[in-house]
Amino acid sequence: MDTTILSLTKVYHYLIKNYCNSKNFYRFLVAYGVYKTVYYAFFDPLKKVPGPWWSRFTGIPYALTRINGEISRYSVKLHDQYGPIVRVAPNQISVSKSKDIKFVLASYRYPKSKEYMAPILKEPNLLSTIDEARNRLRRRQVGPAFTYTSLDTVEDLVLDIGTHSLKAKLFDIIENGDGIGEFSYFNFFQCIAADVIGELTFGKSFDAVKNEGHEVTKQVNFTIQFSTIMQAYPPLIYFRVLFFRLRKYAIGLGELFRAAIKRRKEEIANNTYESSRVDILQMLITSINEKTKKPLTDEELGAEMAIMLIAGIDTTSVTMTCGVLFRENGTDDVELSGYHIPRGVDMAMFTEGAHYDTSIWESPDSYMPERFLGPDGDRLKKEVIAFSYGVRICLGRNLAWMEMLTVIPNLMRDFDVRLPDDSKYGPNVLDPERNNEPLLLKDKVFATRTPISIEGDCRAVVTLRTD
Numbered sequence: 098m099d100t101t102i103l104s105l106t107k108v109y110h111y112l113i114k115n116y117c118n119s120k121n122f123y124r125f126l127v128a129y130g131v132y133k134t135v136y137y138a139f140f141d142p143l144k145k146v147p148g149p150w151w152s153r154f155t156g157i158p159y160a161l162t163r164i165n166g167e168i169s170r171y172s173v174k175l176h177d178q179y180g181p182i183v184r185v186a187p188n189q190i191s192v193s194k195s196k197d198i199k200f201v202l203a204s205y206r207y208p209k210s211k212e213y214m215a216p217i218l219k220e221p222n223l224l225s226t227i228d229e230a231r232n233r234l235r236r237r238q239v240g241p242a243f244t245y246t247s248l249d250t251v252e253d254l255v256l257d258i259g260t261h262s263l264k265a266k267l268f269d270i271i272e273n274g275d276g277i278g279e280f281s282y283f284n285f286f287q288c289i290a291a292d293v294i295g296e297l298t299f300g301k302s303f304d305a306v307k308n309e310g311h312e313v314t315k316q317v318n319f320t321i322q323f324s325t326i327m328q329a330y331p332p333l334i335y336f337r338v339l340f341f342r343l344r345k346y347a348i349g350l351g352e353l354f355r356a357a358i359k360r361r362k363e364e365i366a367n368n369t370y371e372s373s374r375v376d377i378l379q380m381l382i383t384s385i386n387e388k389t390k391k392p393l394t395d396e397e398l399g400a401e402m403a404i405m406l407i408a409g410i411d412t413t414s415v416t417m418t419c420g421v422l423f424r425e426n427g428t429d430d431v432e433l434s435g436y437h438i439p440r441g442v443d444m445a446m447f448t449e450g451a452h453y454d455t456s457i458w459e460s461p462d463s464y465m466p467e468r469f470l471g472p473d474g475d476r477l478k479k480e481v482i483a484f485s486y487g488v489r490i491c492l493g494r495n496l497a498w499m500e501m502l503t504v505i506p507n508l509m510r511d512f513d514v515r516l517p518d519d520s521k522y523g524p525n526v527l528d529p530e531r532n533n534e535p536l537l538l539k540d541k542v543f544a545t546r547t548p549i550s551i552e553g554d555c556r557a558v559v560t561l562r563t564d
């Protein structure tokens with residue numbers, strides 16, 4: 098061993114002495130420049146794909162927008178400038194044309210990119226797995242929880258949590274404010290989504306609405322940020338201690354699952370577990386691993402429980418996710434919007450961009466819900482790909498619709514809700530950068546979208562309806 102270290106040290110000193118001088122350094126730079134120029138002039142398979150100049154050399158600027166939560170706004174600008182296919186890194190493109198996105202997402206042919214396996218969970222889960230067999234099996238194992246038949250049994254629960262508890266809280270707020278109250282709609286919706294998903298996954302609500310909050314909403318939010326940052330630039334995992342706040346909450350979320358799994362296993366062992374409805378934890382505990390043919394380990398159970406909360410709380414409360422889904426072109430060359438995309442290229446599906454596609458949407462920036470009612474309504478509904486598309490489409494979309502369609506109409510039936518007078522947003526606050534349409538709430542975009550100032554920007558004034 099000592100001899101090896103000694104020899105390596107000698108080689109190292111020899112190299113430093115003979116080659117590491119400024120002349121060699123400049124020679125190296127020139128050689129690298131010539132190599133890159135020749136490569137990009139003659140051999141670069143993506144040379145015809147438009148994009149910013151730096152994308153030929155590095156993906157860092159694009160990765161940075163994923164780390165600072167700006168990817169969505171940045172992608173809109175890139176596509177406005179360069180068209181439906183944009184090169185964003187030497188080996189990566191962003192795609193915004195609806196037709197191309199649907200083509201890629203339709204099948205397992207273009208799998209999720211490996212970065213989904215962000216190194217923060219020991220086991221891949223239903224959402225992050227890139228393995229087709231595991232995804233198919235897990236979708237079969239927990240899918241029954243999200244069918245309309247099964248959701249019928251939780252409709253009363255959604256009504257109870259999403260409507261009755263919320264109403265009770267709002268009545269209190271109004272009464273305490275002598276007929277007028279203020280509340281954070283973001284926090285309220287987040288609490289509702291947390292309580293519903295708590296019941297559905299663990300068979301137990303977090304009582305977040307009742308207690309005006311629960312640690313789990315923060316844990317989910319920060320875990321999403323933490324994993325998105327690690328996905329964008331995996332070597333950051335070695336510097337994870339620097340993200341101590343995000344990490345602390347991610348660890349807290351892990352502890353919550355472990356405790357729930359332990360409790361349930363003890364209840365089963367002691368014959369004290371009884372429930373009128375099979376929750377997702379129970380479905381998973383009775384499932385098997387496709388390879389080992391054994392019940393799922395605690396790590397696997399934890400990973401699956403994590404995704405249910407992560408996928409079900411922030412998405413539903415904001416009714417939106419980050420519109421970028423990462424896929425790999427692993428098998429063959431493919432043609433997208435007339436560009437040849439060779440095998441091996443990473444493809445960022447900018448699904449949000451597909452909703453600005455003017456070949457499908459008239460005035461895409463305008464809020465026009467009536468567009469879904471006209472003769473074109475049914476066709477347009479099929480063009481909404483906010484829940485993704487194809488084989489990896491959102492598993493919980495029926496539940497999300499049920500929550501949205503239950504909570505919002507019930508809220509509007511009994512209360513008048515408006516923005517406060519000092520709100521920075523409103524129908525008359527227009528944004529010249531959006532064709533003078535109303536200014537959109539400033540948010541940070543990680544896997545989901547969170548308003549930058551929840552306390553400041555998400556307040557609503559509420560009174561009882563008099564008509």
Ligand code: HEM
Pocket residue numbers: 223224225232236294404405406408409410412413414415416417418422423483484485488489490491492493494496497
């Ligand atoms: C408005 C609310 C929601 C939106 C907009 C939404 C959107 C999405 C999107 C875009 C994906 C694809 C992610 C990707 O490919 O990277 C997805 C996947 C998924 N969603 Fe949702 N989601 C919502 C609510 C929910 C709820 C309530 C649940 C239930 C817990 C859920 C469970 C899942 C699961 C398990 C997947 C992974 C599917 C797979 O990879 O096979 N989602 N969702």
